[in-house]
Amino acid sequence: MKSNKGFTLIELLIVVAIIGIIAAIAIPGLLRARQSGNEASAIGSMRAINSAQATFAASCASGFYANALTGLASAPTTGGTAFIGPDLGYSDTPTKSTYQINMTGTTATTTVTPCNTSTLASGYHAWAEAPTATSGMRYFATNTSGTIWGHTSTLASVLDTAAPTGGVPLQ
Numbered sequence: 001m002k003s004n005k006g007f008t009l010i011e012l013l014i015v016v017a018i019i020g021i022i023a024a025i026a027i028p029g030l031l032r033a034r035q036s037g038n039e040a041s042a043i044g045s046m047r048a049i050n051s052a053q054a055t056f057a058a059s060c061a062s063g064f065y066a067n068a069l070t071g072l073a074s075a076p077t078t079g080g081t082a083f084i085g086p087d088l089g090y091s092d093t094p095t096k097s098t099y100q101i102n103m104t105g106t107t108a109t110t111t112v113t114p115c116n117t118s119t120l121a122s123g124y125h126a127w128a129e130a131p132t133a134t135s136g137m138r139y140f141a142t143n144t145s146g147t148i149w150g151h152t153s154t155l156a157s158v159l160d161t162a163a164p165t166g167g168v169p170l171q
Contacts, residue, residue: 039138041097042128043150043170045088046142049103049126052084054146060115064122065144067105068092071118078115099128099140106160123160141167 052072053065066072066083073089075082088094094101105121114120125143141155141164142148149155149167158164 038097042099046148062112064120065124067119067121074116076115
């Protein structure tokens with residue numbers, strides 16, 4: 001006797017269709033979660049830059065700031081640890097969680113010698129840009145004031161001490 005146990009083609013097609021519908025519902029949510037994670041990472045990078053600059057100014061440069069991220073990544077020549085982690089300090093324009101992080105400062109004319117090899121600045125501004133719409137729909141910036149701003153268009157024009165045009169302070 002021949003056994004007819006198993007699934008029919010119709011039953012298998014129904015199961016595949018149900019899996020396809022569930023995937024179609026879940027994928028946009030997963031993409032939004034990834035985007036939110038990337039944006040949270042960019043905000044965290046702005047906070048890390050603010051903290052590193054405050055520590056650098058207070059303990060290393062007599063109130064002045066580092067002009068570049070690589071300056072914050074340099075440890076004091078007398079020993080100790082760098083002011084910012086290697087994930088942000090390996091380059092002057094690192095990419096972290098698909099956001100390109102940039103920082104620049106207003107070069108200062110001073111006789112102060114920093115505790116490391118940094119070029120000193122009287123102020124700084126940093127910004128995070130998403131290179132593609134899938135990696136994040138918002139842009140972020142910070143400056144000497146320590147405020148972090150978010151906006152739906154680039155904030156690369158933020159100044160050392162002024163709020164960027166159209167930027168919304170994040171809490």
